[in-house]
Each structure stands twice: as C-alpha cells, then as structure tokens.
Amino acid sequence: MSRLSRLSAGFATTATAIGAIAVLTAGTAAAATVTYTAGGTAGITYNCTFPGISPQPVAITAHLDAPDVVPAGTTITPTNVGGSATISATVHSLLTAVGYDGIRGTATVPVTASAGTLSQPSATGLNIPEVIYPTGGPITVNISQVATSSVPDWTAPASAGSATLSLTSGLSANLEFxxxxSGTWSPWTMNCTLKVTNPAQNTAFSPSITVS
Incomplete structure (x- = not known):
C-alpha cells in the first residue's frame, strides 16, 4: 500500500471513530437546572388563620430548582425550595391592633405531581426567619429551604412525556407571633386553605418537567 493510501485509510478510520463517539454521546449532555415557579408575581390567595383575628387572605408564591429534562424512571431531589407569603396593609393593621408586630417559624407545603411519584407528600421545615416588621403597609415574609428542611424526591414516570408539580388546596405553618x-413570642399553628375563585386559581409550577 502506498504512503498516500495509508494516510487516506488512517483519516477514514479516525473520522469513523469520531462519528461513533458523537453518536454515543449525543444524548448524554447534562440537563440544565431551571427554576420552576408557582403563583407568578401576584401570588396564589389562601385564607389563613391568625391569632386574635378572623382568617385573612395571604398571597403565596413558591419556587424550586430542578433539571429541565429528567430521564424516565430516574429520581431527582429539588433544591432551593421556597417562596414568599404576603399580607396586605389591612391585615397588618389588624395584627397591630391586637398587639403583634413580628413573626418567625417554619412552613409545611404539600405538593402533588401529575405523573411520577413523590417520596413524601410535603416539603417540611421550610424556614420563616424572625422578622419584626415596621408599622404600616403590606408585609412579605420569605420562606426558604435550610439544612433541617425535608424536601420530597420525585421519581419520573417510566415513559417519556411531561409532568407538572403543583401546590395543593392547603398548607400550614408552625409560627410564633x-x-x-411584652416582647414575648406566642406559638401559633397557621392553617391556610386555597381561596375558591371562578375561574379556579392556578397552583401549578411552571414550566412542566420534560421526561425523556
């Protein structure tokens, strides 16, 4: 075989090997992590119990980080789970009238999945940091995952498609007001129920999770 023929054969073999590697690795690119959100900017309205006053509306938002694409049958654990709870200036004034000016505690947030399975029904122990709020105006309290929080794993269904995680019609919080x-803290279990509206409020996280 001539030197030119040997070079040509070598190039052909190399090209074939590169092509094979490309085919083998085409589907193995790492999934991107995206933030899934529920409630948009306005929040989802729940009616929640408070000490000393009747149940009042609270606007809830939620978020979590997870892969944008999950292989069928595999399990993931969402991260950066959290959100916010906002009360209006009117509710704030009612709390002020009964002597409360601060809050702290933890939240329990149930979730559902349209497909696949969850390892537990709720994210628990989400932190609500201590806040002494200024007089007047609405109040927004942040809710965040911490080391002691427990977040459910999600196992994708066996077949390709999509799945949507959603908040449920209720949530709760173990609080202190x-x-x-007196400068003292009083324990309070807050229970919240999704406000019934027509049309119904959208409690789904967006976007849906792609299952490959």
Whole structure:
C-alpha cells in the first residue's frame, strides 16, 4: 500500500471513530437546572388563620430548582425550595391592633405531581426567619429551604412525556407571633386553605418537567 493510501485509510478510520463517539454521546449532555415557579408575581390567595383575628387572605408564591429534562424512571431531589407569603396593609393593621408586630417559624407545603411519584407528600421545615416588621403597609415574609428542611424526591414516570408539580388546596405553618407590649413570642399553628375563585386559581409550577 502506498504512503498516500495509508494516510487516506488512517483519516477514514479516525473520522469513523469520531462519528461513533458523537453518536454515543449525543444524548448524554447534562440537563440544565431551571427554576420552576408557582403563583407568578401576584401570588396564589389562601385564607389563613391568625391569632386574635378572623382568617385573612395571604398571597403565596413558591419556587424550586430542578433539571429541565429528567430521564424516565430516574429520581431527582429539588433544591432551593421556597417562596414568599404576603399580607396586605389591612391585615397588618389588624395584627397591630391586637398587639403583634413580628413573626418567625417554619412552613409545611404539600405538593402533588401529575405523573411520577413523590417520596413524601410535603416539603417540611421550610424556614420563616424572625422578622419584626415596621408599622404600616403590606408585609412579605420569605420562606426558604435550610439544612433541617425535608424536601420530597420525585421519581419520573417510566415513559417519556411531561409532568407538572403543583401546590395543593392547603398548607400550614408552625409560627410564633411577637407581642410588642411584652416582647414575648406566642406559638401559633397557621392553617391556610386555597381561596375558591371562578375561574379556579392556578397552583401549578411552571414550566412542566420534560421526561425523556
């Protein structure tokens, strides 16, 4: 075989090997992590119990980070799970009238999945940091995943398609409210129920998760 023929054969073999590697690795690119959100900017309205006053509306938002594409049958654990809870200036004034000016505690947030399975029904122990809020105006409290939080794993269905995670019609929080006059904290279990509207509020996280 001539030197030119040997070079040509070598190039052909190399090209074939590169092509084979490309085919083998085409489907193995790492999935991107995206933030899934529920409630948009306005929030989802729940009616929640408070100490000393009747149940009041609270606007809830939620978010979590997870891969944009999950292989069928595999399990993931969402991260950066959290959100916010906002009360209006009117609700704030009612709390002020009964002597409360601060809050702290943890939240339990149930979730559902349209496909696949969850390892537990709720994210628990989500942190609500201590806040002594200024007089007047609406109040927004941040909710965040911490080391002691427990977040459900999600196992994708066996077949390709998509799945949507959603909040449910209820959530709760183990709170303490700060009494301004005495400087003491009073325990309170807050229970929240999704406000019934027509059309119904959208509690789904967006976008849906792609299952490959």
């Amino acid at each position: 700060h009494k301004k006059s």
